Amino acid sequence: MxxxxxxxxxxxxxxxxxxxxxxxxxxxxxxxxxxxxxxxxxxxxxxxxxxxxxxxxxxxxxxxxxxxxxxxxxxxxxxxxxxxxxxxxxxxxxxxxxxxxxxxxxxxxxxxxxxxxxxxxxxPEAWLTAFGALAVSCSIKRDEHVLVHTGASGVGVAANQLARFLGAKTVTTTASTDDKLAWLRRMPMAPTHTVNYKTADFAEEIARVTDGHGVDVLVDFVGKSHWEKNIASLAVDGRMVLLALLSGATVEKFSLQPFLYKRLRLEGSTLRARSEDYQTALIERFARExxxxxxxxxxxxxxxxxxxxxxxxxxxxxxxxxxxxxxxxxxxxxxxxxxxxxx
CATH class of the missing domain: 3.90.180.10 (Medium-chain alcohol dehydrogenases, catalytic domain)
Structure with a gap:
């Protein structure tokens, strides 16, 4: 048939x-x-x-x-x-x-x-990916500071809302145009802060927004071009999940020192390639929560x-x-x- x-x-x-x-x-x-x-x-x-x-x-x-x-x-x-x-x-x-x-x-x-x-x-794809990134990979906790890149993408829109829903103290998001950022700020569950990464340094904005603390949770799709600023933006015991590599996969000459002294954690995640058991558990938790x-x-x-x-x-x-x-x-x-x- x-x-x-x-x-x-x-x-x-x-x-x-x-x-x-x-x-x-x-x-x-x-x-x-x-x-x-x-x-x-x-x-x-x-x-x-x-x-x-x-x-x-x-x-x-x-x-x-x-x-x-x-x-x-x-x-x-x-x-x-x-x-x-x-x-x-x-x-x-x-x-x-x-x-x-x-x-x-x-x-x-x-x-x-x-x-x-x-x-x-x-x-399903956007919200499960965002929920897995925040709740599973990064174990987000109430009153933590969060940074979400590509905020106007399907996953980004979901992640911004979920971070607020899950109790984040601040949610900073980046996008490539002011129009996208203005739209994001109009969401009922909107990010608390927005940055045009093409015209501003998001690491500097994170330092200002968090009073120098940095972000506890970082969701990135970009990779290479954001790498150094991402590491600078992370707080002590910060967790970053990498979901894509839109700007490239190779970062030349970076220091491992922040990973040691800030006790950073980096995890890569692709929902599609996960085991059926992982996906099943994620779907069940998402359906409940x-x-x-x-x-x-x-x-x-x-x-x-x-x-x-x-x-x-x-x-x-x-x-x-x-x-x-x-x-x-x-x-x-x-x-x-x-x-x-x-x-």
Whole structure:
């Protein structure tokens, strides 16, 4: 049995290689569920994977996409947690750019009624990554100082809100434009301080904001260009989690002395490559502690799911260009509209 899916013509290449085609419809394993996808979120890793520059897990589908919302269409023989018709959202190692996706039953969550299908699809990857970075990798504590880079990205928007929600004393975030920072300051659960890293020294701002203490928790996606200022910004016993390497991976000639004398801790983390057990535990904790508080912009939740733009999936090239332009604040989402597509 086949389904429609977004494919990469030739296996990799430019955005023009993204096409709407057909692929085999997955069959759920015993502990999996098959979800009929309503909407899926776009992520920067999808771009890197399409270009052949992302290490895809061995068990991952060649179809792009790691987050989705939809309804349970079929359950595996031992997947008793869900039933056909349940409204869900979830993460996957790949395969979300498609009409159907099969995932472990532990990797879907109930879609809250206060979230639309598009909003629900925008949550899993960004919010689970941010929650894992703050609560698991950095063990954030109440009244600590936090620094979040790329604050207007999907993960950045989530991390800023979560840091406030989890009791941070100050949350400083960086972005590349004043417009992005102004937008972030308007969030109900906004960062307490913002810095345009292109026009100001964020390490100097951290020293001012924290009265010289430094930040206890630092979430970075940038790597090379921010390295020295990151180390300078960290407090004694500071923890930094590295989620990406947008400016490069090689830092030449840096001193290990601050790691010793400030007792610093550095951890790298990529959610997609984590074990199924780690992901399951993270999802369960997130579902208990955070998910009930997330709603759309006009909803009742303390935490908000922000969507920058929504596209019909037939316009996947345009949706991807929107993400590649790096002007988005919040998530880019694609929705599957079967009535507008040829069979």
């Amino acid at each position: 086949s389904m429609r899916a977004i494919l990469v013509n030739g296996g990799k290449g430019p955005v023009e290689n993204l096409i709407l085609g057909t692929a085999p419809r997955p069959t759920p394993a015993a502990h999996h569920v098959l979800v009929k996808v309503k909407s899926f979120g776009l992520n920067r890793m999808d771009i890197f994977q399409r270009m052949g520059k992302y290490p895809v897990p061995k068990h991952a589908s060649e179809i792009l996409g790691v987050e989705f919302s939809g309804t349970v269409a079929q359950t595996g023989t031992t997947a008793s947690k869900w039933k056909e018709g349940d409204e869900v959202m979830g993460i996957a190692a790949g395969g979300a750019y498609a009409e159907y996706i099969a995932v472990p039953q532990t990797h879907v969550l109930p879609k809250p009624s206060q979230l639309s299908w598009n909003e629900a699809a925008s949550v 955070v998910l009930p508080e997330i709603s759309g912009v006009d909803g009742p939740g303390k935490l908000k799911a922000y969507i920058h733009a929504t596209y019909p999936w037939a316009q996947i090239q345009d949706a991807t260009r929107e993400l590649e332009a790096n002007q988005n604040i919040g998530k880019v989402v694609a929705e599957i509209d079967s009535t507008s597509l040829p069979v």
